Amino acid sequence: MGKKIKNEQFSHNGERTMENDVLSPKVKKIARDDVEIKVHYVDSIGKEIIQPTTIKGHYLDKLDIPWKEIPGYILSSVTNFQQTFIPNSDGIYLVYASQLSAPVIVYHRNTEGNLISDPQYLIGDLNRKFDTKPLEEANRFLIHGPKKPTGQFTQQVQEQEYTYNLLPVRNYQISKDLFIQTSNNVRVFDQPLSKKPLEKVLPYGTTWKVYRAVQESYNNIIWYNLGGNTWIPSTENITPKEIKKESSRQEMLDSPLAETASNISYTYSVIDSMNINRSVEIMYYKDQYITAWQTPYGDMDNQRYRGGEKVLVKKLVQLDNYSVWAELSDGFYIESKYLNI
Structure with a gap:
């Protein structure tokens, strides 16, 4: 009898293969969705700067390395670089070098372009955020600032500029016969632009002579001077009006003490x-x-x-x-x- 031929299969190249349901224990099958690569972020001596990142993908798919900006460092080299997901037990190492940033210079100028204080130099780690602000003592006079007062420190010098109007009010022409009449108890201030009113208020329904006036440069608010350090803004409940002086002095009322004061203004008794x-x-x-x-x-x-x-x-x-x-x-x-x- 002839020899019995074993049941063997051949590939299209003539190579002998195993049955589909038989797999040698020495051959490890690679799952196409089970490739993990660890990405390390280290300095020049191999010390980790931030926590490593593990990325996962299908076998042989394109691998996009998660690059990161780290304040104070700049990427200098890559170890174990790869572009596809293939097993790599060592992982990928992104090596960063310590790097100083260039300063951010902040200028504070008046409307004529002159500096009103020394330039400010902001120093920080490369790629770290910075935030610029106007001068606290001149903040209410600010008229222009940078479009983006915040940003990141880079290797290039950056400049920011703030502009202030240090003459925030201008003279406002008024009639010599101008008075204001109160339609409520209203506040008065010791100077234009002041935010803190004086302790006393002007009573409701009283009339006061105006000696001069100024207007805020960047809005329509007018400040009326009622004499000395007494000012009232047009935002209060007041009505400006002209009162012509009479040819004869207004008659005074006798006081309960039978005393009258000479030279009192015609406006009051x-x-x-x-x-x-x-x-x-x-x-x-x-x-x-x-x-x-x-x-x-x-x-x-x-x-x-x-x-x-x-x-x-x-x-x-x-x-x-x-x-x-x-x-x-x-x-x-x-x-x-x-x-x-």
Whole structure:
């Protein structure tokens, strides 16, 4: 009998193969969706800078390495570089070199282009974020700033610029007969643009003479000066109006003490007065002055009194708007709120 031929299969190249259901235990089958590659981020001496990343993909598929920007470092080389998912037990190493960034220079200028402070130099790690801000003490005068005040430190010098209007108000022309009338109890301030009002308010329904006015440069708010360091903005509940002076002085009312004050403005009547003849102190800042008036709410005079100065008060006069004025020994008037009476 002839020899029995074994059941063998041949490939199309004539090579002998195993049956489909038989696999040698020495051959490891690669699952197409089970290839993991570990990517390490290390410095020049191999020390890890950040946590490694494990990426997974199908066998022989394209591999995209997860590059990362690390503040203070720049990528210098790659070890075990590969472009497809093939088994790699060592992993891929991205090697970074320590790198200093260039500074960010911040300029603060006025509207004429002149620096109002020394340039600021911001230093930080490469690729780390920076944030620039206007000068705190000049923030309310800021008119222009950089389109992007934030960014990242790079190897190139970057510049940021802020522009301020240091003359935030301009003179506003008014009539010499201009007054304001209050339609509520309204706040007053010691200077234009001030955010903190004075303690006292102007009473509802009273009328006050305006001596000068300024307007904010970048909006329509007008600040009216009511004499001395008393200002009121147009945003308050007030109505500006012109009142022409009469040819004759408005008749005064006698006070309950049978005393009348001479030279009182035509706008108000005296409702009370009292002789005191007392030396008092100007309650104000020692480096600033209080303006003297020829008459209450009348004409201001060039005479001024320094804070802390002693003056002799002859008489106190209360007007029908409830303001109290002190007549001094030299004949001028100042509001009693500036005196330690």
